[in-house]
Amino acid sequence: MLRQLTVWYKNRFADPNLSALFLLLTGAFATVYFFGSILAPLFVALILAYMLEWPVNYLTRFKLNRTLSTFVVMLLFISLAVFAFLGILPTVFKQGAALIRDLPSMFNEAQIYLATLPAQYPDTIDPTTITLLVENIRAYILDSGGFLLSHSFSSLLNIAALIVYAILVPLMMVFMLKDKQQLTNSIKQFLPSNIKLVEQVWVEMNGQIMNYIRGKVIEILIVGVATYFVFFFMDLRYSALLAVLVGLSVLIPYIGAAAVTAPVAVVALFQWGLSADFVYLMIAYGIVQAIDGNLIVPLLFSEAVNLHPVVIIIAVLVFGGLWGFWGVFFAIPLATLVKAVLNAWPSRELLAQAEQQE
Template sequence: MLEILTDWYKTRFSDPQAITLMFIIIGIGLALYFGSGLLAPLLVALVLAFLLEWPVAQMSRLGISRTAAATIVLVVFLGVMIILMFGLVPSIWRQGVSLVTDLPSMIDKGMLIVREFSADYPQFVSASQLDSMMEEINKMLDTQHLIDLGKQILGYSASLLVLMVYAILVPLLVFFFLKDKDFLLNGSKRFFPSNRGLARKVWFEMDQQIFNYIRGKVIEIVIVGVASYIFFAIMGLRYSALLGVLTGLSVLIPYVGATLVTLPIALVAFFQWGFSAEFGYLMLGYGIIQALDGNVLVPLLFSDAVDLHPVVIIAAVLVFGGLWGVWGVFFAIPLASLVKAVINAWPNNQEQQRVTLDSE
């Protein structure tokens, strides 16, 4: 047994480049796990700079300096973000407040339906169970809501201060990442070992895949969100902007997100129309949007970026989401692809034997 373990160790860890790759991955993983809170502005700026690098590079090829290209791209990006902030966020906020205001009446309507069901089928839901359910709901709406509201008020000023700091730091970091890309990359090489050929191979394999994935995911969010909002608005569904945004953001969590966002859409439609033809048409149209997203849009956008089994994707969402929260969920597929690329690039005994034979 010891001999088997020794042979396995020699096969997998005898290459210095493999050891270098392992330490680089472990070091970056530990830094992200323990310092993600402190490094959050830096990480956000890195992601944005990674996305905005393509237009800056294209403008540089046309003879525009990187400083001018970075300035133009960043100004356009910030302009789009400001337009969205002042155009979309107020509408979503109003609909969210309206939903919270209407929530008690929706709960009362739901409980009335449950009472009617209990009267017809008392063997499933008894009157005592309904009373305890109503008591718990009232406690949640009264006590817990006030407690949560107080916590939000107490933490509002601190959150606002953090947001203001992010609003200043992140654009500055993005600008310098774009402007001084070559200088920063060359300067960072001194912190890595010299025998990093395997790590460079993995990065070259992942670089375009990560860019294609992030770009495709942003496009998917916009298309699904806008299509859902237009459909909900045509159907006359209440809170259409809020539900459209939720539907667009649900694509961040593969397979699970669409299932989770279906519940509030179905509940809002049910409380608005009941079990009617409109309810059926809405759920049918929503199902068509999800089917087109999964069978047409996703293969079109991610054919070169994702080559993973659905079980692997779901496992990656659970693992990386548990480690890094929202960021882990968003980057679950690229991280899973990174693991796959490392496994494929990791030297094994057959490759070493082939290299030896080729050299002879």
């Protein structure tokens, strides 16, 4: 077996470019996996700086130097972030607290309704089953409430760390954007000399990742705002909270839309019951989801690499399990990266031809 592994290694990694690509990918993965929590501010700043690279380059086309372009873009970015934290998040948190406060009454109403089902359908529904279901739901709510309470206290203890991050991340972003060329040249000094395949993969992925990030941010804003207006004009409770959830649900293809539909339907059902308003809301919500899936996504991601839905779901599960939110957000670009590496990796026939030429 050792001999087979040795032959496989010689066949696959005889080219120094292959070895360099493999070592860089392995090193990057190990760094993020083992030191992700320690270097979290650096990674967040790097990702955000990468997202803002496009507007900085756009401003430089108007004969603005890179330093001035960086400060203009960062000023706009910080202004939007402050508006989100001071204008949107307080409303979302307020509605979230109201929803948690109303959960007991909603649970009592559901319990009363479930208790009437055995009498309505005596041949189908067993009262013991209903009792066990109610007890399981009550236990789940109590456990969830305890988790949220403990998580809230732990979050209060991390306020100092969040303040430090709020200062360090924008500061690192400024230097990453302003001194991009100097930092890139410094990093290249530590890279191997045989990085032909690395450059090939990067060139293939750079534009696609940028288009994906830009398109995903636009999609979140469009879906979230459109859903908020639908919920607001129909006077649905917790409209801002639910709209934020619907907007963020587009981060997880296929799964997100299905998962976020449940809380929307439950809130509407407890507010209006099985009435015309409930039906109208679900129809309007379905129209927004249909427009997103059939119009917005094709327009924004027309240049993205075509991946099979099964591959996308597997990528969401794997990278989301490894890196949480950012893993989910970058699941499709990371899956595309894997595909680009596999495409760039020479086949056995090409390696055999290269050996014959030597």
